[in-house]
Amino acid sequence: MRNPTFTAAILTLSLVLVSRPSVQAQIAESRPDIVQIEYFVDADPGRGLGKQVDVSAGPEQDLNFTADLGDIDAGFHILYVRVKDETGNWSLTQAQPFVRERTRLDETPRITALEYFVDEDPGPGNGTEVTLEEDVDLDQHFSVGLGDTDAGFHILYVRIQDEFGNWSLTQAQPFVQERTRLDTSARVASIQYYFTGAETKTALRTFADFTSASTIDLDFLADLSGLDTGSDYKIHLFAVDDKGRYGQEHVRSFQTVLPNGAPVILAHIADQTLVSGGAQSIRDLITDPAVFSDPEGDVLSYTIASSDSTIIEATVTGSSLALSPLVAGDATITVTATDGTGNSTALSFIVTVEAATASTTNAGFTTAIALTSIRAAVGETVSLTISTLNTAQAKGCLITTQYDPALFAFREFTGGDLIPGLIILSTGPETGDDGLATTKVGGTQLTGTPGSGDGTLGTLLFEIVGDLPKEGAFISIVDVEVNASSTDRDVLTFDQGALGLEVLPGVALPGDLDGNAKVDFNDFFLFADSFGKNTGDTGFEPAADMDNNGTVDFSDFFLFADNFGKEALGKLIVLAQEHIGLPTAPQLEQNYPNPFNSTTTLRYQLTGWDRVQLEIFALNGQKVRTLVDVPQQPGIYQVSWDGTDAQGQTVSTGVYLVRLQMGHFAQVKKMMAVK
Incomplete structure (x- = not known):
């Protein structure tokens, strides 16, 4: 088709005009001056209403002027010019035919539409539209739907439209529609394809790793070797049957890009130590500093898990991570960042929660009693040690505890190192209206030097006598009294449950949930x-x-x-x-980390007994390395890959495939090595 054009907006004319306004003008000794010139195109607006031309008064004008054609359509037109003299008489109108043409643009316009029809023209814009990618030059492949077109001779017409709405000449292609008998015995045996780019055409490539059938519906990974990242290509595909016959060519455009990678770790979170019952540890995963980043700039979401939520309660709101220390112990915190495509990366760090100490000081000493948790079963004993800090003088002590007598029984109190020669005394237990038993234990020093400074007052021993509830039970410290003399006594009193020992039900054998000493x-x-x-x-x-x-x-x-x-x-x-919905088939998880530089971890789950193969492949199908090739039983397995091939050579940067195969089952995941 011809290139679209702009409309010429002006027309330049050269005219010689004289002051003979009309054939009816009287002859005078001198010709009157011309005082007005006007023009119009096609339709006369009336004298004096045309477009005016600047004029210098005189009986004769040798005039060059430019006519403004405005938005007049392209095609044949007539320009009319007339003059008026100083006496008010108008001349005859002079006519100048002209053709308005479209001029060629500096740049070729884009093709925006393509349509076709068979035999009869339905009119521009009413043909069958073909989907295309707008461009100034197209190499378009498309299938023509012949519908119920009769067998015989026909003509296929094709035309295109540019971005300015101009249609090209219609191109005609005669063809013969034949009726052929379908070969229902033919089976698709392979898919052949090649790629074309701006200056590229690859060799023909074949994919045949599927079961031959008359109709197939499959997904496969095309071999992109030799193509440049970030470039535009077209893939040309053909189905080939078992008799070697080629089907219709299918063409699709695409751009090669790196696969959407998983978030990467920018900064690891260091292990940290908190105090039980203390303030939350809060940090922002984006600004304190940024922990994760996504290679494609995807917005990340975060989740968090604690290996023991009884020690650390971990939450994340948006990108704000909060750790609440509950009781003494160690817990592993795992933070996972996930992008919009489901790719995720996780990191872990350890939080140590130290026992809290009472912060209240009274008359020269501070308790240092840990609020701790322990697991125990019926018949086992648990102990609770009472310590003090900065004690000025101690000749005796008295410790008051409360507990559920149906669950715990007080057995003994052993003096500590703070008060030498402590004579042990105890009273109770006494059961109150709330059902809790109160025991008072301690002692006094009859001879020797009083204790001072830091040390332990003693250790209380309790036996588990009843089945503990799932949420556990508490042995509380009600108060601690330190005696400097028979009359000088300092007492620290605590709220119920503020200090003491939390005892959780113990499990002697993992999995023995009914406590019968076997897992069945x-x-x-x-x-x-x-x-x-x-x-x-x-x-x-x-x-x-x-x-x-x-x-x-x-x-x-x-x-x-x-x-x-x-x-x-x-x-x-x-x-x-x-x-419980245990999967019937093996499962291969996404490797971690991904992308990886030196080493990545592969984790998979088996639910049966068979030979297992875990293999690494390049995108072109070449095997890189076999990581596992042994019989295995049900369980969760973990394997590391150091990014080397079977010869021990480090692989190059790129996307690789890991395949888990067990019997007839196979599963493939993508992973990216960055070297």
Whole structure:
């Protein structure tokens, strides 16, 4: 088609005009001066109403002027000019035919529409539209829908439209529509394809890793080797049947880009130490400084988990991370950043919670009693040590405790190192209206030098005599009294539950949820009742959360299975698939970290017995390395890859595939090495 054009806005004319206004003008000794010249195009607006031309008065004008054509359409037109003399007479109108043409643009316009029709023209814009990518030059491949067109001779017409709405000449292509018998026995045997770019055309490539069939619906990874990242290409595909016949070519445009990578870690969070019951530790994952970044600039969301939520309560709001220390102990905190495509990266750090000490000072001493948690079972004993700091003088002490007598029994008190020669005294237990037992223990020094400074007053020993509730029970310190003499006594009093020992039910054998000293099917059904629940949920069984991550999940199931009778493990797997949704097929998780520089971790889960292969491939299908090739039983497995091939050579930067295969099952994940 011809290039679209702009409309010429002006027309330049040269005219010689004389003052003979009309044939009816009287002859005078001198010709009158011309005082007005006007022009119009096609339609006469009336004398004096045309477009005016500047004029110098005189009987004759040799005039050059430019006519303003405005928005007059392209095509044939007539320009009219007339003059008026000083006596008010108008001349005859002179006519000048002209053709307004469209001039060629400096730049070729884009093609914005393509349509076709068969045999009869439905009119511009009414043909069958073909989807295209707008450009000034197109190499367009498309399929023509012939619908119910009869067999015989026909003509296919094609035309295009530019961005200014101009249609090209219609191109005609005769063809013959034939009726052929379908070969229903033919089967698609392979897919062949090649790529074209601005200055590139690759060799033909073949994909045939599928089951031959007359109709196929498949996804496959095309071999992009040799193509440049960030460039535009077209892929040309053909289906080839088992007789070697090619099907219709299909063409699609695309741009090569690096795959959307997982977030990367910019700064690790250092291990830290907090005080139980103390202030929250708060940091922003974006500004304090930034911990994660996404290679593509995707907005990240964050989740957080604590390996033991009884020690540390971890929350994240937006990008603000908050850690609340509860009781003394260690917990692993895992922070996961996820981009908009589901790619995620996690990091972990350890938080140590130290026992809190009482901050109240009274008459020269401060208690240093830890608010701690411990697990214990019926028949076991637990101890609680009472210490003081900065004691001015101590000849005796008295410690008051409260507890549930149905769960605990006080057994003994042993003096500490602060008061030498302490004679032990005790009273109680006395049960109050609230059902709690109160025991007072301590002693006095009859001879010797009084104690001072830092030290322990003594240790209380309790026996577990009843089944502890799931949430545990508390042995509280009510007050601590230090005696400098028989009349000089200093007492620190504490709120119920502020200081003391929290005792949680113990589990002697992981997975023994009913406490019968064995892990059997009854324990499994108790485990299934708690499966999928989190700390704080109704029905959550802490003993079922064997990895202490706050959730009863498949990781806990495999820990449970490790202690289950070997002869019944197969039946256990079937029950787990039925009752808690244990996957029937293996599962390969995304590697971590991803992208990686030196080493990445691959984790997978098996639910059956078979030979397992874990292999690394390049995008062109070439095997890089085999990581696992052995028979394995149900469980969760973890393998590290150091980014080297089978010969020990470090692989180059790029995208690689990891494939898990077990029997007829196979699963593939992408990962990216950055060297």
